[in-house]
Amino acid sequence: MMSLTFDLLLGVALLWSAWHTLATADLIRAVVSFIVFGLLMVLAWARLDAPDIALAEAAIGAGLTGALLLDSVGRLKARRRPGDNG
Amino acid sequence: MSSGLVYAVVGVLLFVLGAAGMLLLPHLLRKILAFNLLGSGAFLTLVGLAQRDGSVDPVPHAMVLTGIVVAVAATALALALLRRLHALSGRTQLADESADE
Amino acid sequence: MNRALRAAVVLGAGLLAGLLVAAILALPVPAVRLPTLVAAHLPASGVTHPVTAVLLNFRGYDTLLEVAVLALALVGLLAQSPPRELMHAPSPGEPVLPLLARVLVPFLILSAGYLLWSGAHRPGGAFQAGAVLAAAAVVLHLARLWPAWDRPGRSLRLGLVGGLLLFLAVAAALLAGGTLLRFPPQLAGTLILLIEIGLTVSLGLLLAGLFLFLAEPRSLR
Amino acid sequence: MNDPVYDVAPWLVLLPLAWAGLAFVWGPGRGARLALAGTALQLLLALRLAAELLSLGGRRHAVGGWGAPLGIDLAVDGLSMTMLLLTQVVAFAVFIYARAYFTDRSADGDGHGARNHFWPLAGFLLAAMNALYLSADLFNLYVTLELLGLAAVGLVAAGGNAAQVSAALRYLLVSLLASGAYLLGVALIYGSYGTVALSALPLMSADAPLAVALAAALMGIALLLKTALFPFHFWLPPAHGGAPAPVSALLSALVVKATFYLFLRLGLGLFALLGEAIAWLPGLLGSAAIFWGSWQALRAQRLKMLVAYSTVAQLGYLFLIFPLLAPDGLALQAGVMQALSHGLAKAAMFMTAGVFLQVTGRDAVADLAGAAGRLPVTLFAFGLAGVTLMGLPPSGGFLAKWLLIDAALTQGQWGWAAVVIAGGLLTALYVFRVVRQAFASTEATPPLAPVPRTLEWTAFALAAASVLLGLRGMEVLHLLDVGAAS
Numbered sequence: 013m014m015s016l017t018f019d020l021l022l023g024v025a026l027l028w029s030a031w032h033t034l035a036t037a038d039l040i041r042a043v044v045s046f047i048v049f050g051l052l053m054v055l056a057w058a059r060l061d062a063p064d065i066a067l068a069e070a071a072i073g074a075g076l077t078g079a080l081l082l083d084s085v086g087r088l089k090a091r092r093r094p095g096d097n098g
Numbered sequence: 099m100s101s102g103l104v105y106a107v108v109g110v111l112l113f114v115l116g117a118a119g120m121l122l123l124p125h126l127l128r129k130i131l132a133f134n135l136l137g138s139g140a141f142l143t144l145v146g147l148a149q150r151d152g153s154v155d156p157v158p159h160a161m162v163l164t165g166i167v168v169a170v171a172a173t174a175l176a177l178a179l180l181r182r183l184h185a186l187s188g189r190t191q192l193a194d195e196s197a198d199e
Numbered sequence: 200m201n202r203a204l205r206a207a208v209v210l211g212a213g214l215l216a217g218l219l220v221a222a223i224l225a226l227p228v229p230a231v232r233l234p235t236l237v238a239a240h241l242p243a244s245g246v247t248h249p250v251t252a253v254l255l256n257f258r259g260y261d262t263l264l265e266v267a268v269l270a271l272a273l274v275g276l277l278a279q280s281p282p283r284e285l286m287h288a289p290s291p292g293e294p295v296l297p298l299l300a301r302v303l304v305p306f307l308i309l310s311a312g313y314l315l316w317s318g319a320h321r322p323g324g325a326f327q328a329g330a331v332l333a334a335a336a337v338v339l340h341l342a343r344l345w346p347a348w349d350r351p352g353r354s355l356r357l358g359l360v361g362g363l364l365l366f367l368a369v370a371a372a373l374l375a376g377g378t379l380l381r382f383p384p385q386l387a388g389t390l391i392l393l394i395e396i397g398l399t400v401s402l403g404l405l406l407a408g409l410f411l412f413l414a415e416p417r418s419l420r
Numbered sequence: 421m422n423d424p425v426y427d428v429a430p431w432l433v434l435l436p437l438a439w440a441g442l443a444f445v446w447g448p449g450r451g452a453r454l455a456l457a458g459t460a461l462q463l464l465l466a467l468r469l470a471a472e473l474l475s476l477g478g479r480r481h482a483v484g485g486w487g488a489p490l491g492i493d494l495a496v497d498g499l500s501m502t503m504l505l506l507t508q509v510v511a512f513a514v515f516i517y518a519r520a521y522f523t524d525r526s527a528d529g530d531g532h533g534a535r536n537h538f539w540p541l542a543g544f545l546l547a548a549m550n551a552l553y554l555s556a557d558l559f560n561l562y563v564t565l566e567l568l569g570l571a572a573v574g575l576v577a578a579g580g581n582a583a584q585v586s587a588a589l590r591y592l593l594v595s596l597l598a599s600g601a602y603l604l605g606v607a608l609i610y611g612s613y614g615t616v617a618l619s620a621l622p623l624m625s626a627d628a629p630l631a632v633a634l635a636a637a638l639m640g641i642a643l644l645l646k647t648a649l650f651p652f653h654f655w656l657p658p659a660h661g662g663a664p665a666p667v668s669a670l671l672s673a674l675v676v677k678a679t680f681y682l683f684l685r686l687g688l689g690l691f692a693l694l695g696e697a698i699a700w701l702p703g704l705l706g707s708a709a710i711f712w713g714s715w716q717a718l719r720a721q722r723l724k725m726l727v728a729y730s731t732v733a734q735l736g737y738l739f740l741i742f743p744l745l746a747p748d749g750l751a752l753q754a755g756v757m758q759a760l761s762h763g764l765a766k767a768a769m770f771m772t773a774g775v776f777l778q779v780t781g782r783d784a785v786a787d788l789a790g791a792a793g794r795l796p797v798t799l800f801a802f803g804l805a806g807v808t809l810m811g812l813p814p815s816g817g818f819l820a821k822w823l824l825i826d827a828a829l830t831q832g833q834w835g836w837a838a839v840v841i842a843g844g845l846l847t848a849l850y851v852f853r854v855v856r857q858a859f860a861s862t863e864a865t866p867p868l869a870p871v872p873r874t875l876e877w878t879a880f881a882l883a884a885a886s887v888l889l890g891l892r893g894m895e896v897l898h899l900l901d902v903g904a905a906s
Contacts (some may be wrong), residue, residue: 180589
């Protein structure tokens with residue numbers, strides 16, 4: 013019962029961080045939300061007894077993808093023009 | 099209700115959220131983020147649904163490992179294209195479809 | 200996109216979500232159970248960790264194509280990288296925790312080696328090891344200890360696709376014997392380890408390349 | 421489990437992967453020679469495989485020796501074999517053309533990115549298509565779809581100008597959305613049946629769980645998106661019309677056919693029940709594609725855009741077969757013949773567009789004035805390809821449309837036959853629009869850039885093949901009688 017409660021809470025947290033990734037106005041915050049989402053995914057994989065995926069998700073899904081996204085946001089903001097909207 | 103089933107349900111909801119985001123959000127970086135959410139949702143459904151009786155199934159684990167690598171490859175290519183587009187034209191959105199010809 | 204179309208997308212998404220949730224809640228447990236098959240053939244796979252057995256033996260062909268996807272993405276990305284002249288000067292600013300990087304990176308490299316070695320019998324393997332190596336390169340770059348990459352020279356290009364070519368060579372040798380990627384049971388462990396070593400190096404370079412070919416040039420310390 | 425015959429099928433995947441990797445290491449000069457040698461070898465292997473298939477029947481290859489459902493099976497039957505043959509033939513001709521096209525002096529601003537990266541990307545593209553035609557495993561097919569999509573996007577973008585990058589991004593996002601939907605479909609199938617091997621899956625029945633019906637819908641829509649069936653065609657014209665000519669030829673002739681093949685394969689097999697219930701829908705969308713694509717081709721200002729919209733229209737014919745599929749096999753034959761003849765003709769047409777572009781430096785239809793006198797071979801090639809697209813005898817396109825009309829009349833569904841005939845007339849209008857402009861006289865004769873003969877004659881060879889296919893078409897279609905290995 014405890015573990016099912018944890019699963020449900022984690023599921024809600026996943027959906028909330030995903031929603032936040034798409035809905036928040038600022039791009040950097042969106043990417044940070046996405047990295048949080050990736051870390052929550054690591055927990056979900058651990059709960060599903062999938063340590064291999066959890067490792068890959070932490071290194072690739074959250075880590076490398078997050079770094080790529082952050083670097084790109086910096087790049088896009090550096091030459092931001094009035095016409096763009098975040 | 100098993101853990102697997104919970105994550106399968108969360109997975110399909112993430113998939114739908116990501117798909118709607120890809121269709122509705124104009125900024126290309128948002129579309130790329132939405133694609134990653136959609137992919138994670140599909141992975142979660144694959145593993146969760148296979149393990150809904152509480153057992154562990156290594157086959158979808160291997161498939162998801164494959165999928166994660168494919169997703170990061172696609173994301174990097176998409177970001178490279180987006181940065182190139184931004185460097186050349188200053189745009190971060192695709193032009194309206196009707197403007198193509 | 201006009202309002203009506205947006206409303207239709209939102210409505211469709213809601214409908215799809217409802218149908219999908221209803222469908223998986225109503226789904227009976229299937230008749231075919233692959234885990235029992237995996238367990239039954241595990242002794243002949245050359246490794247003892249089931250996920251590694253699926254990834255490199257039972258469904259090794261998927262993995263071969265997947266490495267090709269990664270190499271392909273890097274080639275496509277390189278075609279987009281020329282506008283170095285369009286980029287501005289290396290961004291100044293404080294590097295991120297160089298001291299931490301100097302401690303973290305040796306640890307990351309050690310854990311990559313451990314992950315590679317242990318993948319045969321417990322969670323880990325070439326993918327995780329390659330990803331950790333790539334993470335080490337990214338950390339070094341963020342700490343201004345490693346430059347972003349420009350055009351790759353021939354040896355780096357060979358390193359990037361070397362894992363794929365090695366995998367292909369093993370696949371071709373086995374196919375010449377009659378069946379694609381059919382490992383003889385007594386050689387399976389050795390061949391899989393060989394492929395994994397090649398993949399670790401190439402996946403590390405490829406994943407690092409996705410970042411380093413794209414990243415902002417940062418002035419080195 | 422495997423045939424005693426030495427199996428050539430998996431080499432069709434390993435070879436292009438190998439030369440793609442080596443071409444990346446060695447660069448474009450040696451890469452091009454390697455690609456040509458590799459593709460020639462693939463063509464020979466495909467011919468040998470077809471001969472073996474005709475004498476021995478369908479082929480199954482259990483990768484790793486495990487066999488489905490634990491392992492991945494490769495399977496070849498008549499349908500996949502015809503597509504494999506088309507792929508190797510068109511790719512070989514396009515590669516000869518591409519080697520002459522991507523020179524330092526290419527005038528259309530395709531730049532060095534396209535030249536330097538064409539060969540590895542094309543190798544991955546070819547490997548992806550061959551792997552797709554051979555695969556009998558839903559998840560493995562997902563990987564081949566991703567390989568195919570990313571390679572195609574990389575090729576469109578490699579030119580590197582803003583229009584190409586923008587078109588490539590749109591293409592990539594559509595492709596990823598579709599792959600994601602396909603993957604969720606695979607997840608639902610695995611959850612329902614515990615396997616993804618096509619041979620181990622039960623065909624869809626009336627009491628199949630809702631999850632299977634949803635999987636069928638998700639995968640079907642994904643494949644229609646990737647095949648650019650109206651109204652999902654919006655991404656195709658900028659991508660195919662904007663890419664360098666050899667890339668456009670590969671994409672329009674081959675890539676969209678691969679996803680059509682998969683739609684047909686799953687529609688005939690796994691999801692046959694769903695296919696029967698809504699077979700009129702692909703037919704209806706196909707008809708809309710024919711009219712809309714032809715109309716846009718008539719209005720297009722740029723020649724490559726005209727040819728790209730023509731692809732939108734010609735893809736429509738492929739989907740007219742779904743309401744007409746019957747045990748007599750007429751509609752299936754029509755669809756395959758349409759895929760083959762359009763593949764040859766459309767590759768030729770994009771290649772001629774590339775010649776016009778290199779010679780005049782411009783891509784507007786209006787700039788073709790006077791081309792007839794200066795580039796007779798190329799214009800003749802364009803005309804021959806046009807004959808196939810219109811469906812005039814004795815071309816392959818004629819045979820395809822004849823079979824389609826035959827199937828429609830046999831079943832009393834004459835409406836589809838009317839669509840075929842109207843589509844042919846519209847095609848004639850836009851083909852003649854180009855030819856008439858080429859014969860127009862012009863006072864201003866800008867200096868001509870010299871054009872390698874190779875460019876003109878490879879285009880001509882494919883165009884001629886698309887016409888001659890009609891004469892030997894029924895023999896090619898005999899391959900379709902080769903069923904799957906059990």
